[in-house]
Amino acid sequence: MTAVTMTVNGKTVSADVEDRTLLVYFLREELGLTGTHIGCDTSQCGACVVHLNGRAVKSCSVFAVQASGADVTTIEGLAKDGKLHPVQEAFREKHGLQCGFCTPGMIMTAVDMIRRIPNPDRATIRAELEGNICRCTGYQNIVSAIEDAAARMADEAKGAAA
Numbered sequence: 001m002t003a004v005t006m007t008v009n010g011k012t013v014s015a016d017v018e019d020r021t022l023l024v025y026f027l028r029e030e031l032g033l034t035g036t037h038i039g040c041d042t043s044q045c046g047a048c049v050v051h052l053n054g055r056a057v058k059s060c061s062v063f064a065v066q067a068s069g070a071d072v073t074t075i076e077g078l079a080k081d082g083k084l085h086p087v088q089e090a091f092r093e094k095h096g097l098q099c100g101f102c103t104p105g106m107i108m109t110a111v112d113m114i115r116r117i118p119n120p121d122r123a124t125i126r127a128e129l130e131g132n133i134c135r136c137t138g139y140q141n142i143v144s145a146i147e148d149a150a151a152r153m154a155d156e157a158k159g160a161a162a
Contacts, residue, residue: 004068008033009077017064024048026064027074035075035104039133046132049105050074056112058131075104078111086156087111087149096145098136106132110146114153122147 001016008031015030027033027050036059039047043061050059051073078085087110090096097103106129113120113128120128125143134142 002065002068004064006067006070006072008072009074019063019065021064022060023050023052023062023064023067023072024059026067027059027072033074033076037101037104039101039105044131044133045102046105046109046129047102049108049132051108051112054112054115056109073108075108078107085111086152087114087146090145090149090152091142094141094145094148096137096142098134102132102134102136106134106142110149113146114150118150118154118157120146120150 002019003014003016005012005014007013008027013031015026017026017030024036024038027036028038036050037047038060039045041060043058046058048059049056051057052062052067053070078088084092087107091103091107096106109129109132113125117124117128122143125146126139129139129142
């Protein structure tokens with residue numbers, strides 16, 4: 001067993017874990033953060049995407065011990081003071097989900113994408129989502145939601161700068 005300490009959604013957490021424990025299992029089983037989904041265990045589907053030190057990663061491909069000392073944000077950590085993150089709000093309003101299983105990973109990927117590429121076009125959004133699989137939709141509403149969220153976030157940034 002190895003002691004790990006990390007900041008998850010703004011709170012410091014510590015636990016003893018087996019060296020082989022994947023971050024996704026640590027988040028779900030040790031911390032009860034079940035919004036991070038396990039879809040494939042092979043890093044193909046993207047349902048387990050979280051932010052590790054501000055960057056989107058598939059938490060099924062990272063050991064919990066590798067995340068020790070890091071800052072981790074899960075889907076549960078996006079909303080602030082009861083207000084959904086703009087990407088979450090856009091997914092809700094633009095119907096960017098059906099069954100919802102892939103949605104947390106899609107949203108976490110989208111937040112990181114918009115941070116890196118503030119005004120992505122539809123082709124860029126589709127390319128950036130290649131590591132996330134949705135088995136229910138044709139991605140049209142997901143892409144529309146991300147496009148809308150990027151515009152909202154750009155408007156918010158302009159308003160904050162003014």
